[in-house]
Amino acid sequence: xxxxxxxxxxxxxxxxxxxxxxxxxxxxxxxxxxxxxxxxxxxxxxxxxxxxxxxxxxxxxxxxxxxxxxxxxxxxxxxxxxxxxxxxxxxxxxxxxxxxxxxxxxxxxxxxxxxxxxxxxxxxxxxxxxxxxxxxxxxxxxxxxxxxxxxxxxxxxxxxxxxxxxxxxxxxxxxxxxxxxxxxxxxxxxxxxxxxxxxxxxxxxxxxxxxxxxxxxxxxxxxxxxxxxxxxxxxxxxxxxxxxxxxxxxxxxxxxxxxxxxxxxxxxxxxxxxxxxxxxxxxxxxxxxxxxxxxxxxxxxxxxxxxxxxxxxxxxxxxxxxxxxxxxxxxx
Amino acid sequence: xxxxxxxxxxxxxxxxxxxxxxxxxxxxxxxxxxxxxxxxxxxxxxxxxxxxxxxxxxxxxxxxxxxxxxxxxxxxxxxxxxxxxxxxxxxxxxxxxxxxxxxxxxxxxxxxxxxxxxxxxxxxxxxxxxxxxxxxxxxxxxxxxxxxxxxxxxxxxxxxxxxxxxxxxxxxxxxxxxxxxxxxxxxxxxxxxxxxxxxxxxxxxxxxxxxxxxxxxxxxxxxxxxxxxxxxxxxxxxxxxxxxxxxxxxxxxxxxxxxxxxxxxxxxxxxxxxxxxxx
Ligand SMILES: Nc1ncnc2c1ncn2[C@@H]1O[C@H](COP(=O)(O)OP(=O)(O)O)[C@@H](O)[C@H]1O
Ligand SMILES: [Mg+2]
Numbered sequence: 001x002x003x004x005x006x007x008x009x010x011x012x013x014x015x016x017x018x019x020x021x022x023x024x025x026x027x028x029x030x031x032x033x034x035x036x037x038x039x040x041x042x043x044x045x046x047x048x049x050x051x052x053x054x055x056x057x058x059x060x061x062x063x064x065x066x067x068x069x070x071x072x073x074x075x076x077x078x079x080x081x082x083x084x085x086x087x088x089x090x091x092x093x094x095x096x097x098x099x100x101x102x103x104x105x106x107x108x109x110x111x112x113x114x115x116x117x118x119x120x121x122x123x124x125x126x127x128x129x130x131x132x133x134x135x136x137x138x139x140x141x142x143x144x145x146x147x148x149x150x151x152x153x154x155x156x157x158x159x160x161x162x163x164x165x166x167x168x169x170x171x172x173x174x175x176x177x178x179x180x181x182x183x184x185x186x187x188x189x190x191x192x193x194x195x196x197x198x199x200x201x202x203x204x205x206x207x208x209x210x211x212x213x214x215x216x217x218x219x220x221x222x223x224x225x226x227x228x229x230x231x232x233x234x235x236x237x238x239x240x241x242x243x244x245x246x247x248x249x250x251x252x253x254x255x256x257x258x259x260x261x262x263x264x265x266x267x268x269x270x271x272x273x274x275x276x277x278x279x280x281x282x283x284x285x286x287x288x289x290x291x292x293x294x295x296x297x298x299x300x301x302x303x304x305x306x307x308x309x310x311x312x313x314x315x316x317x318x319x320x321x322x323x324x325x326x327x328x329x330x331x332x
Numbered sequence: 333x334x335x336x337x338x339x340x341x342x343x344x345x346x347x348x349x350x351x352x353x354x355x356x357x358x359x360x361x362x363x364x365x366x367x368x369x370x371x372x373x374x375x376x377x378x379x380x381x382x383x384x385x386x387x388x389x390x391x392x393x394x395x396x397x398x399x400x401x402x403x404x405x406x407x408x409x410x411x412x413x414x415x416x417x418x419x420x421x422x423x424x425x426x427x428x429x430x431x432x433x434x435x436x437x438x439x440x441x442x443x444x445x446x447x448x449x450x451x452x453x454x455x456x457x458x459x460x461x462x463x464x465x466x467x468x469x470x471x472x473x474x475x476x477x478x479x480x481x482x483x484x485x486x487x488x489x490x491x492x493x494x495x496x497x498x499x500x501x502x503x504x505x506x507x508x509x510x511x512x513x514x515x516x517x518x519x520x521x522x523x524x525x526x527x528x529x530x531x532x533x534x535x536x537x538x539x540x541x542x543x544x545x546x547x548x549x550x551x552x553x554x555x556x557x558x559x560x561x562x563x564x565x566x567x568x569x570x571x572x573x574x575x576x577x578x579x580x581x582x583x584x585x586x587x588x589x590x591x592x593x594x595x596x597x598x599x600x601x602x603x604x605x606x607x608x609x610x611x
Contacts, residue, residue: 052509081507102512
């Protein structure tokens with residue numbers, strides 16, 4: 001069991017309002033990702049859920065119980081931190097055991113859970129080592145193991161992959177996804193990386209400047225962003241935004257994703273000059289300086305050769321352009 | 333040192349400068365120690381030569397051990413230094429943790445207030461302190477000295493330690509809170525070991541002025557039973573005759589305990605620095 005409900009949570013540090021009224025429902029077994037730019041309050045929200053930070057106002061309910069005044073250790077949660085935060089003076093085994101010992105679990109039960117967790121994360125050979133004797137990836141697995149053995153109602157992850165190198169990040173991401181599938185536990189995961197968000201989440205919560213911009217499944221956010229911020233944040237390369245007036249449209253801004261543009265050397269809607277091309281192998285990003293639309297990015301599948309300085313015509317897919325009003329809201 | 337940065341002339345130059353400084357710094361100590369093993373005449377005739385079989389004389393040491401209670405004085409100095417040091421480190425670290433970890437009204441002001449003592453010498457308050465000790469009946473007790481030295485050491489300890497404690501990872505402390513550790517356990521088991529090098533630095537800076545102090549022992553605890561080594565050595569320093577042999581011997585002896593303490597702390601210091609470097 002592990003459902004979470006957040007009701008109108010606000011948090012201020014002195015005069016600075018970091019969270020400006022957050023409402024959220026997380027169902028049992030869901031994998032929810034908080035995503036947003038750095039400093040938007042994701043970690044603060046996670047710490048409020050964990051009880052490490054008191055909300056200025058609002059309520060947090062875990063399994064329908066108000067835990068707003070409950071200390072972190074009693075909330076039935078476990079947390080994995082960006083910096084691993086392993087106890088440097090304890091072995092891997094003792095790192096995992098500490099929380100259970102504090103909670104007064106019998107030794108046999110602790111042993112059983114540590115064995116199960118270390119098998120699941122292939123940590124058996126390292127149980128006697130100290131954190132200083134492990135690599136970054138191993139440390140993060142120990143941190144995940146320490147969360148696992150608590151058998152929490154709610155797993156909280158705060159950017160657990162951002163200190164790992166690219167290859168390890170993909171592996172660990174996969175491990176976390178498999179872990180979720182196997183445990184069917186409720187997980188809340190914070191990241192600023194939209195790729196992590198898209199690949200892991202059942203449900204994404206897009207945060208910006210202390211507010212929720214949109215909540216939805218990854219494809220829902222991709223196909224029907226509620227506003228300009230979400231449209232720009234989800235998808236890579238970023239969506240192109242063009243001033244509506246320059247295109248003769250009535251709306252403030254027109255958006256089109258780089259992958260929803262086609263190019264042709266002879267004819268098309270927007271004439272432009274090639275500024276730069278990026279060859280990624282599987283696809284090619286062409287930067288075009290257009291007369292009508294300004295600087296835009298076009299993503300072409302496969303290899304495409306375009307000399308900088310040459311002329312290309314870009315044509316947006318009319319069915320997949322987005323229109324935003326003056327407040328940035330999507331116009332249907 | 334790595335190959336790339338070590339050129340021979342540079343190495344020689346650096347060592348020459350450091351050796352010169354070491355010799356200058358250690359010279360007075362050296363003179364005190366060699367002269368403590370010489371006869372009175374030799375001290376005045378050839379103060380800079382080491383003792384030869386002819387001039388070698390242990391008269392200073394025999395006087396010191398024969399005269400009065402030098403062991404008691406040592407014991408007093410040791411008690412005062414170690415106990416004050418313990419309180420400075422304990423209270424200093426606790427205050428520093430509170431200041432760096434918890435947000436409460438007046439946090440910054442409290443920090444400034446506690447740091448003020450670094451700039452204002454405690455000796456300015458001697459008269460008030462003496463009155464206080466007289467009123468509370470603590471004159472001529474080691475407790476009086478320990479209280480004063482604890483107060484004297486705290487400002488610098490809090491200042492240095494709170495800077496270091498701000499550097500201790502929040503995640504680590506939060507991980508401890510989620511695992512159900514009490515704030516005391518987090519402080520003693522997680523934070524203190526990580527600021528051990530800073531603690532050692534503070535210990536060294538705190539210990540030496542306490543050990544060397546003459547002022548407060550003279551004013552607050554001059555009785556025979558509570559004399560410290562520095563005060564005890566004064567009996568050989570007369571208005572008309574000064575027993576240099578005994579003074580030099582007493583001073584040489586006084587170096588030893590503080591040297592031992594220093595070695596203990598500096599080992600911690602170096603271990604802390606290198607453990608951080610290779611992490
Ligand atoms: N303890 C604190 N005191 C004051 N300001 C804080 C504190 N913690 C976070 N903030 C501020 O709150 C904002 C959100 O921080 P955070 O939740 O860590 O962002 P992120 O989304 O990058 O995780 C930041 O502007 C940060 O400066
Ligand atoms: Mg963060």
